Amino acid sequence: MSRLTDLLAQARKTDPQLAADLEAEFRQLTQRSQFGLVFERHQPEAVELPGRPVRRGDTVRVLPPRGSLTIGDTRHWVVTDIERTQDGKQAHLTEADVDPEVREPATSTAALEDLVVVARFEDPIYPGLVETGRVENGGPDKPFHTVINAENFHALEMLTYTHRHKVDCIYIDPPYNTGAKDWKYNNDYVEEDDDYRHSKWLSFMERRLQVARELLNPQDSVLIVTIDEKEYLRLGMLLEQTFPEARIQMVSTLINPKGSSRSGQFGRSDEYIFFVALGGASPSPQPLTSEWQGSRATTTDKLRWVSMIRSGTGVSRRDRPSMFYPVLINAHDGAITTIGDPLPLDSDRASYSAPQGTVAVWPLRDDGTEGRWQVGAETARLLLMEGFLRSGRLKGDRTAISYLKSGEQKKVLEGAFGEVSKDERGVISVQGQSTVTASRIPTTQWALAAHSASEHGTRLLSGFLPGRRFPFPKSLYAVEDSLRFYVKEKPGAVVLDFFSGSGTTAHAVMRLNKQDGGRRQCISVTNNEVSADEQVGLRMQGLRPGDAEWEQWGICDYVTKPRITAAITGRTPAGDPIKGEYKFTDEFPMADGFEENAAFFTLTYEAPRQVRRNRAFARIAPMLWLKAGSRGRIISSLPERGWDVAQAYGVLEDIDHAPEFLAALEADPQVGMAFIVTDSEVAFQSVARQLPQHTTAVRLYESYLHNFQINRRA
Structure with missing residues (x-):
C-alpha cells in the first residue's frame, strides 16, 4: 500500500x-x-538483511516461527534494548513509523534469533564488502570481473563511491512485472491483481535508474534495458523523464521463433531493447550477416560496384556544377578513355564536341534531366587510373558508369579478394571471393537465430550448470551483440549489470575480450533470493533466510557465481569439461574457458563510527580495490609499518612513514591511486602534494563518509 x-x-x-x-x-x-508519466511514488522500499547482527537502534521485523508458511508480522520495530536471559538474548521493541499524535506506538519483546534487520531506503547506508571467493585464469595484470551479492539499490549506492561517472555501459534485464512472483516490493511478491502493481514497479525502477545515472559517464556511455510488452510503454516514458538529454531508441528482437502461446491472444515471440545513449555514444558499425532482418548488411563475396550518378530527389546539375562533366567512352569497344572538364553552368552540353572516335556520357537521370556525378573530375581521373572506374554497354550516348568506393578499394589493396589483375579495359578484376563482411548499423528489427533464448539461453546454461535451473536466461549471443555496438571500440570498458541473474552479461563481456584481446570489466550485482517454489519446501524444514542450508540455494551462490566460474575454467561445478562449442562470431570449445579473473563479494552494512575509527578497514578494503580498477591483490590489512602498495593502489595509515610510501609509489608507474588515512586536512594535503604525477590522492575516511552522507534519499 x-x-x-x-x-x-x-x-x-x-x-x-x-x-x-x-x-x-x-x-x-x-x-x-495530466501530461507525462504520472504514478504514485510509494513509500521507500525496505530490504531484510538476514545474517546481519541485531544492534540497539536497528529497525527490525519479527519473523514467523520456524516451520511456518505464513508471512507473519509485517510491522517494523525499533530495538530499544537488548538483555541476556536464561533462554538467550531478548530484544525490547517499539513499533516504528507511528505518529504519536495519532496513537501510542506498541511495544513488544522478542528473542534475538527471531528478528531480522531491515534496511530502509530513506536511510543512508555505509557499505562494505566481504570476499567470498575468486577464480584467477587471466594472469596478475588482467583486471577482475566482480560479482556482488546484495540488494541492488544499496549496491548501486556503494558504486557511487567507486565508479561515479566511470561506467561505459549498463545492461539490465529487470523484472517484467508479470505477476508470476518474479519480484518483490518491500519483501512481498507483487501479484498480478495488485491495484498498485504498475506504480510499485515504476517506483522500484525509478529509484535504481536515478542512481545508475550517477554511475554512467555523461560524455560517452549507454544504458541498455530489455523488457516485454507489459511495461515497455511505462518504461519508455520513465527513461525519457530520467534521461531527458539522452537519445533513446527501442529495438524489437525475436527471442522465441516458435512463439509463447497465450490464451485468446497472439503468441509472444519478441521483446524490446531500449538503448539510452548519453553524450557522444552511438552504435559503431559492425560486420553483420544477412540474418539481420531489415538491415542493409550483406556478405560481400564479390566487389560492390555502385553507380556514379548521384541519386535522390532534388539532386541536379545546379547543386554542384563542378560534378557535371563528360565521361568519354571509346565508340568502338565501350572503354572509358578519359574524363572531361566540368561544363560551366551557363554552357549547354549540346555545344560540347567529343573528340573523334569517342562518345560523351553525361550524368543524366532516367527522365533525361541533368543530374550530377558522385565524385569530382579529378577524383574520377584517379579512379580511372587505378582501375576503380568502369562502364557498361554503350547504347547511343548512354551507358552505366560505376566505381568502387573507398571501403571496397581498401579490400582490394589489402588482398581481401586474393589475386588481383586488370582486364583489357584496365579495370580491376579479382579472382577470389572476399571473406570480409560489410560493416553496418542494423535497423530496429532484429531476427537472428543466435538470439533464441531457449537455444542459447536456457539450453546453453544447462550445459554449464547441469541440473540447475534458472528462469528465462537471455541468449548469450543476444547480450554479446547488444554490447558490441557500444563497447567494441572500448577495449577497457566498464560494464555494469545490476539485475545480473545468471551472469549472462559477464559471460558476454568475456566473449568480447577474447575476440579482440580487450580488458573490459563486468560488475554483476544480484541478490541471493531463493525462488518462491523452493522457499515453501525450505520453510517446511524449519529453515529461514540466513541459514547456510537456505542460502546455498540462492541465485548468487547457486547460479551466478558457479556460471561465471564455469565459463572461465571451462568446467562444470562437478569438475567435468563443458560439452559443446561457442557459435557465431567466435567458435571454439566451451571447455577451453577464458583467460579472465573474477572475484565474488557480499555487501555489508557498516557503522559510520567504526569506519571513522578505522575499525572496518578489512570490509572497506575491497571498495578501495574496486575504485582503483579491480586489478591485482586487495590490501586487506596493513603491516606494522603502516602502509602498503599493491599493483593498482596504495594505502598510507601512518603519516610518519610517508617518505617510504612515496618512494614506493614513485618506483611503480602502474599505481594510479593512493588512499591516505588521516583526520587532518593539512596532513593529507602535505602528502598529496608529494605524490608522483601518475597517482591520485584520496582521503580516508572523509571521502567515504561524505559520499554516503549525501546519498541520503527519501
Missing part, C-alpha cells in the same frame, strides 16, 4: 469523516488528466 493509503487507514480510527473527505478529494485529483 502507498504511504497515503496508510495514513488514511490511521485517520479512519480517529476521525472517520475526515478520512472519507480526504479520500474523496484524493480520488478527484487522481482523475484529472
Whole structure:
C-alpha cells in the first residue's frame, strides 16, 4: 500500500469523516488528466538483511516461527534494548513509523534469533564488502570481473563511491512485472491483481535508474534495458523523464521463433531493447550477416560496384556544377578513355564536341534531366587510373558508369579478394571471393537465430550448470551483440549489470575480450533470493533466510557465481569439461574457458563510527580495490609499518612513514591511486602534494563518509 493509503487507514480510527473527505478529494485529483508519466511514488522500499547482527537502534521485523508458511508480522520495530536471559538474548521493541499524535506506538519483546534487520531506503547506508571467493585464469595484470551479492539499490549506492561517472555501459534485464512472483516490493511478491502493481514497479525502477545515472559517464556511455510488452510503454516514458538529454531508441528482437502461446491472444515471440545513449555514444558499425532482418548488411563475396550518378530527389546539375562533366567512352569497344572538364553552368552540353572516335556520357537521370556525378573530375581521373572506374554497354550516348568506393578499394589493396589483375579495359578484376563482411548499423528489427533464448539461453546454461535451473536466461549471443555496438571500440570498458541473474552479461563481456584481446570489466550485482517454489519446501524444514542450508540455494551462490566460474575454467561445478562449442562470431570449445579473473563479494552494512575509527578497514578494503580498477591483490590489512602498495593502489595509515610510501609509489608507474588515512586536512594535503604525477590522492575516511552522507534519499 502507498504511504497515503496508510495514513488514511490511521485517520479512519480517529476521525472517520475526515478520512472519507480526504479520500474523496484524493480520488478527484487522481482523475484529472495530466501530461507525462504520472504514478504514485510509494513509500521507500525496505530490504531484510538476514545474517546481519541485531544492534540497539536497528529497525527490525519479527519473523514467523520456524516451520511456518505464513508471512507473519509485517510491522517494523525499533530495538530499544537488548538483555541476556536464561533462554538467550531478548530484544525490547517499539513499533516504528507511528505518529504519536495519532496513537501510542506498541511495544513488544522478542528473542534475538527471531528478528531480522531491515534496511530502509530513506536511510543512508555505509557499505562494505566481504570476499567470498575468486577464480584467477587471466594472469596478475588482467583486471577482475566482480560479482556482488546484495540488494541492488544499496549496491548501486556503494558504486557511487567507486565508479561515479566511470561506467561505459549498463545492461539490465529487470523484472517484467508479470505477476508470476518474479519480484518483490518491500519483501512481498507483487501479484498480478495488485491495484498498485504498475506504480510499485515504476517506483522500484525509478529509484535504481536515478542512481545508475550517477554511475554512467555523461560524455560517452549507454544504458541498455530489455523488457516485454507489459511495461515497455511505462518504461519508455520513465527513461525519457530520467534521461531527458539522452537519445533513446527501442529495438524489437525475436527471442522465441516458435512463439509463447497465450490464451485468446497472439503468441509472444519478441521483446524490446531500449538503448539510452548519453553524450557522444552511438552504435559503431559492425560486420553483420544477412540474418539481420531489415538491415542493409550483406556478405560481400564479390566487389560492390555502385553507380556514379548521384541519386535522390532534388539532386541536379545546379547543386554542384563542378560534378557535371563528360565521361568519354571509346565508340568502338565501350572503354572509358578519359574524363572531361566540368561544363560551366551557363554552357549547354549540346555545344560540347567529343573528340573523334569517342562518345560523351553525361550524368543524366532516367527522365533525361541533368543530374550530377558522385565524385569530382579529378577524383574520377584517379579512379580511372587505378582501375576503380568502369562502364557498361554503350547504347547511343548512354551507358552505366560505376566505381568502387573507398571501403571496397581498401579490400582490394589489402588482398581481401586474393589475386588481383586488370582486364583489357584496365579495370580491376579479382579472382577470389572476399571473406570480409560489410560493416553496418542494423535497423530496429532484429531476427537472428543466435538470439533464441531457449537455444542459447536456457539450453546453453544447462550445459554449464547441469541440473540447475534458472528462469528465462537471455541468449548469450543476444547480450554479446547488444554490447558490441557500444563497447567494441572500448577495449577497457566498464560494464555494469545490476539485475545480473545468471551472469549472462559477464559471460558476454568475456566473449568480447577474447575476440579482440580487450580488458573490459563486468560488475554483476544480484541478490541471493531463493525462488518462491523452493522457499515453501525450505520453510517446511524449519529453515529461514540466513541459514547456510537456505542460502546455498540462492541465485548468487547457486547460479551466478558457479556460471561465471564455469565459463572461465571451462568446467562444470562437478569438475567435468563443458560439452559443446561457442557459435557465431567466435567458435571454439566451451571447455577451453577464458583467460579472465573474477572475484565474488557480499555487501555489508557498516557503522559510520567504526569506519571513522578505522575499525572496518578489512570490509572497506575491497571498495578501495574496486575504485582503483579491480586489478591485482586487495590490501586487506596493513603491516606494522603502516602502509602498503599493491599493483593498482596504495594505502598510507601512518603519516610518519610517508617518505617510504612515496618512494614506493614513485618506483611503480602502474599505481594510479593512493588512499591516505588521516583526520587532518593539512596532513593529507602535505602528502598529496608529494605524490608522483601518475597517482591520485584520496582521503580516508572523509571521502567515504561524505559520499554516503549525501546519498541520503527519501
